[in-house]
Amino acid sequence: MTDDVREALRGVAASELLLVALDFDGTLAPLEDEPMEARMLPAARIAVDALIAAPETFVAFVSGRSLTDLRIIAEHRDDSRVLLAGSHGAEFWVPGVGPIVHADDPADAALRDALRSRAEAATAHLDGVWIEPKTFGLGVHTRKATPEAAEAANRLVDAMVQAEAPNWRRRTGHNIVEYAFRQEGKDSAVAELRERVGASSVLFAGDDTTDEDALRSLGPQDLGVHVGDRDTAATLSVPDIPALAALLSDLAAERTAARE
Template sequence: MTAEAAIDPRLEDAVLRIARTDRLLVAMDFDGTMSPLVSRAQDARPLPAAAAAFAALAGLEGTTAALVSGRALASLRAVAAPPEQALLVGSHGAEVWLGPDSPGLELDNEQELALQRAVASVQKAVDAHPGTVLERKPAGVVLHYRQAAAQAAAAAVAEVRQAAEGQPGLFLSEGKMVLEISVVRADKGQSLAMLREVTRATAVIFAGDDVTDEHGFSALHHGDVGIKVGPGDSSARFRLESPRQLPAVLELLAAARARWKPAPA
């Protein structure tokens, strides 16, 4: 087990208890959870110990591992290098990969036009405010302002909000130094509910760091385990100070789950 920090005894008890459920869903956010936050999104990588424990869980009987991220699926695959067995949810739920037969995302004409308008509004703000960056997604567009000066960031956010609010078919969400416009209404709570159903999970453990993860925490049931990573208000029952504490939790879960034996049919 990693020696970053001792696990809170309450969280340890909860992890050991959930390891004994019949069908376990291990759902993890990526940025700020499996990986420390970085200035450039393309530079993010999972902490090696977290990636190893996550892969070990993905290979265990009665256990499904899933990444539930705001990233587009292509970006998530590129930086996370998930194990083959893992399920993937991208763009907060607008994109889903449950295996080779998963249907791709298709937008109708109205959604395509709405997305074009959203991209144009974000591009206009990025052109006017140095340090801001536009990211395209299959169903949305993101304004990144982590590297912008405070005044430029605030102005860009205000301009994009003003352009998007009230426009039909556009849905806004804000995270850590990002403002996203999507043409598909989706959130991590809906994503966890879907994953719970398709995997027939009897319990879920979910960890995330951002305000967008609160939808996921709110969707958890009694007996599930929600872990907030980092500072900020949260409805999660448990908290880790940083992503560097997550590997110890996943390692504990993997070791306990490996010892678990399914109940007789």
């Protein structure tokens, strides 16, 4: 650890009540061609477990995945102490409470289903393109597609959504474009989690463009960490998942030592 990283960790480690909010795909688990095969690296799981055991510390996973899918890939059990924010903060799972989903207009769900079916039909001829059902919309996955097929799929679905659901939120990520009738982002997810647990400081870590909303929302008492090497609003950057796992393990140790 450099002196700058050590000083940044020491600041959040000494906070009265800490929320560690973590993106999942690309942050704790490697990106997979088959998205439902994603699982935390062992080092990341060890670090998460250490943080859960640290005093006055809450851990949350904040993901664009639906809550159902996030629970599967995170191997999240009913007795878990990890909070979840799925669908970019439109769904939550809280220990001792269970799932919390904000109410929706049935017309939105009907339009979601119609657009999803039309997107599947419109892109069926494009190899490597997969339309992911999402609780509040759909995702266009192109990780296994050629650049030409990816461009065609995104163009087709973009035009479809713009014509029939121009107010839907559009997000881009690693080989995916997501569309949702809900407007929540990871910034609002972190804000709701912060309020729910009463955190005095937040550490948020993520790797994708959708994580930048949360990183930009952090205050001076918080710490943002980016996994990767692109431009970011994060205070710190680490090169990969093992490096983040090492940082989180160091944070758990600092957090425990600060409370002894």
